[in-house]
Amino acid sequence: MKMKKLAALCLSAALLTGAALPALAEINLVPQDLSSAPAVPPENLQRLSWQPLAAAQTQTTKLANSGQTLNAPHIAGPVAAYSLPANIGELTLTLSSEVADGQVFAPNVLVLDENLRPAAWFPSRYFTYQKPGVMTADRLEGVMKLTPALGQQKIYLLVFTTDSDLTQTTTLLDPAKAYAQGTGHAVPDIPDPIASHSREGTIKLKMQTSSGSSILVGPLFGSSGPSAVTVGNTAAPAPAYAATPAPAAAPAAKARAEPIMHDTESYFNQQITQAVDSGNIDKALKLLDEAERVGSTSARRTFISSVKGKG
Numbered sequence: 340m341k342m343k344k345l346a347a348l349c350l351s352a353a354l355l356t357g358a359a360l361p362a363l364a365e366i367n368l369v370p371q372d373l374s375s376a377p378a379v380p381p382e383n384l385q386r387l388s389w390q391p392l393a394a395a396q397t398q399t400t401k402l403a404n405s406g407q408t409l410n411a412p413h414i415a416g417p418v419a420a421y422s423l424p425a426n427i428g429e430l431t432l433t434l435s436s437e438v439a440d441g442q443v444f445a446p447n448v449l450v451l452d453e454n455l456r457p458a459a460w461f462p463s464r465y466f467t468y469q470k471p472g473v474m475t476a477d478r479l480e481g482v483m484k485l486t487p488a489l490g491q492q493k494i495y496l497l498v499f500t501t502d503s504d505l506t507q508t509t510t511l512l513d514p515a516k517a518y519a520q521g522t523g524h525a526v527p528d529i530p531d532p533i534a535s536h537s538r539e540g541t542i543k544l545k546m547q548t549s550s551g552s553s554i555l556v557g558p559l560f561g562s563s564g565p566s567a568v569t570v571g572n573t574a575a576p577a578p579a580y581a582a583t584p585a586p587a588a589a590p591a592a593k594a595r596a597e598p599i600m601h602d603t604e605s606y607f608n609q610q611i612t613q614a615v616d617s618g619n620i621d622k623a624l625k626l627l628d629e630a631e632r633v634g635s636t637s638a639r640r641t642f643i644s645s646v647k648g649k650g
Contacts, residue, residue, distance in 0.1 A: 369628060370459035370554050376449055379411040384455050389422040389495060397545040402444055404539060415505055416538030419498040423546060425453060425487030432485065433545040434466065434498070438477035438511060441532070444540025445479060445504040450556055451495040458556040459485070463504050470512040477511050486555050494556050498542060509534045555629055603633070608641040615645035
């Protein structure tokens, strides 16, 4: 109980001073931070062929040098492009990249709203190594939870690897060690195999509906931004975003032309309180970030008072 109280007080102090917690920042990626995401010209995105994905469907895509590519800085090799339904509620996406012949494709995911504007960014470090199971191979894997904003019909997922990823490797678990761990025997002291990162590979994307915490994609109801526009042709959507990435040192709460709606602010405060009460600080922090992004002035106070109450 003392440790929980101490952690809560430390977290509150950091939020009050606007300082980041190094350990927390390392563990909890903020997908809405697009400062390090590759800048892709909108006309290049419009030329891609976006593959539709339905709920409860697993799509296997073989990325080969003969596949479609994207002309953008730092993006290397073929890309995978998916269009997802945005009118069926929250989405849980599981993306895995299998190891084969000592190589693996290190995926990066850029989430785009209905107008092909960047909304979330999952770099390759988000997709971590998973040891093989009875029905699964060695793989890099990550789970993404997204909430399309109201009024959209589709959102988009762009999967690619980068020049930087190709210089790195992934350490696997030696099969003999895996067998020893599974049978309770002594784990042999032998080196683990290394998989180099490749331009090619096989990825699997599974989509399910979910009621868990998620990332909002697209203009939020009550926001002062432009309304979502239905895109009829996913191969050539409406004009997209500015190619310049957001500055790395952008403040957490951005200035707004209009104040946030009272109902929207109350909704966020209620969700933050419930998340803290249930012990899900990660969800509460994501809600806090999203609330301040759309102009909330009370979400931070709500979070801090909730955390203190839990201590």
